[in-house]
Amino acid sequence: MxxxxxxxxxxxxxxxxxxxxxxxxxxxxxxxxxxxxxxxxxxxxxxxxxxxxxxxxxxxxxxxxxxxxxxxxxxxxxxxxxxxxxxxxxxxxxxxxxxxxxxxxxxxxxxxxxxxxxxxxxxxxxxxxxxxxxxxxxxxxxxxxxxxxxxxxxxxxxxxxxxxxxxxxxxxxxxxxxxxxxxxxxxxxxxxxxxxxxxxxxxxxxxxxxxxxxxxxxxxxxxxxxVYKRFDSIINIYELTFNEEQHDKVMNSLKTNKDVIAIKPVSKEKVIIDSKNSTFTLNGIDVSVRKLRPTLEDIYSYILTQPEK
Known part of the structure; x- marks a missing residue:
């Protein structure tokens, strides 16, 4: 140094x-x-x-x-x-x-x-x-x-x-x-x-x-x-990939899923979600799930929304 x-x-x-x-x-x-x-x-x-x-x-x-x-x-x-x-x-x-x-x-x-x-x-x-x-x-x-x-x-x-x-x-x-x-x-x-x-x-x-x-x-x-490592196990961001024909079915399922905090559509075949859970699946729908590292914005938002101790 x-x-x-x-x-x-x-x-x-x-x-x-x-x-x-x-x-x-x-x-x-x-x-x-x-x-x-x-x-x-x-x-x-x-x-x-x-x-x-x-x-x-x-x-x-x-x-x-x-x-x-x-x-x-x-x-x-x-x-x-x-x-x-x-x-x-x-x-x-x-x-x-x-x-x-x-x-x-x-x-x-x-x-x-x-x-x-x-x-x-x-x-x-x-x-x-x-x-x-x-x-x-x-x-x-x-x-x-x-x-x-x-x-x-x-x-x-x-x-x-x-x-x-x-x-x-x-x-x-x-x-x-x-x-x-x-x-x-x-x-x-x-x-x-x-x-x-x-x-x-x-x-x-x-x-x-x-x-x-x-x-x-x-x-x-x-x-x-x-900072990324510290929050990687706390903040659950997932990338979901699926066939285009499944798009509407996936979106409807996500909108009614109580564990989903936020949904960000990327394309007709991909969406990013913020979930309450450390694992994520969609029952009955063929979806590829990949956990993403949280961004600084994700971490910032998470900290600011936590109740004061």
Whole structure:
């Protein structure tokens, strides 16, 4: 595992609590994120994801608890921590009446970026912004604004990149480009990346580890493969394959089956179901049954629908 200043943990959080008045946004969270990994932080709206991201980036101060970045306690040396971290949230940080190049130059001056001219040319080209480089930022599409926002964040070569819903409300091609670039940044430069997203399939594509936060509490934190294994015997997803002539008979049988929680038709010869049981058969119908591994979305939905203990 890569290390930085002999510390294998890029981010170490102990007992983090953040209150806004009487509202507890983050409740006694412990979290460790290893150097060089991509960590997915997921949860419902208002669960505390953005608050954690802003606290790591020093935009917010903890009410209590401790946050360390590469062994440096945030409260003791905020500027040192800021030099190592870039946060990407929405693109409101961009100056609308400047061009993409001017936006990057402005940030480079503020962040004291070395070799800024060369880096700016490279990012403008790599992010496909060459044809818009002299266009005002306010006239760019949402996708291109977010590309510029991420280029801006990477300009200072951060050790940690915090991405708060980086592909929210942008076009498919821009989203795809951003995901590829995130992976490349992690593989090529060893950048530690923390990403929040409501697109759980996106987190599955990118993350090595995942954390689920609900009502300010971290309820799961593990390697994503371990999360799958943990819930494989609890969540029962089956793929049913059958002859097309059997389609109506199969569907009618499933709709009246009390053990079936959800039905997802795939084709006239295939359907995926969520069942209460660890085994599944359809009496009197010739059906091939294959158990599928639950997706992160299946696991997320399962946890959120469990009664509070």
């Amino acid at each position: 890569k290390t930085y200043e002999k510390v294998t943990e890029a981010i170490s959080i102990e007992g983090l609590t953040k209150k806004f008045g009487k509202t507890v946004a983050v409740d006694n969270v412990d979290l460790k994120i290893n150097t060089g990994e991509i960590f997915g932080l997921i949860g419902p709206n208002g669960a505390g994801k953005s608050t954690i991201m802003k606290t790591i980036s020093t935009l917010l101060s903890p009410t209590s608890g401790k946050v360390e970045v590469f062994g440096v306690e945030l409260s003791r040396n905020k500027q040192h921590v800021r030099n190592m971290i870039s946060l990407v949230s929405d693109y409101s940080v961009l100056e609308n009446d400047l061009t993409p190049v001017e936006n990057l130059k402005l940030f480079a001056i503020a962040a004291k970026v070395e070799n800024a001219e060369t880096k700016i040319k490279t990012f403008i080209k790599d992010f496909g912004l060459d044809k818009y480089k002299n266009k005002l930022t306010k006239n760019l599409s949402s996708g291109n604004k977010q590309k510029l926002n991420i280029a801006r964040a990477l300009l200072k070569s951060p050790k940690i990149l915090l991405l708060d819903e980086p592909t929210n409300a942008i076009d498919v091609e821009s989203s795809r480009f951003i995901r590829r670039y995130i992976l490349n940044e992690n593989i090529t430069n060893g950048t530690t990346i923390v990403i929040t997203s409501h697109y759980l399939w996106e987190v599955e594509q990118l993350a090595n580890s995942v954390g689920l936060i609900v009502d300010g509490k971290l309820v799961i934190k593990d390697n994503i493969e371990n």
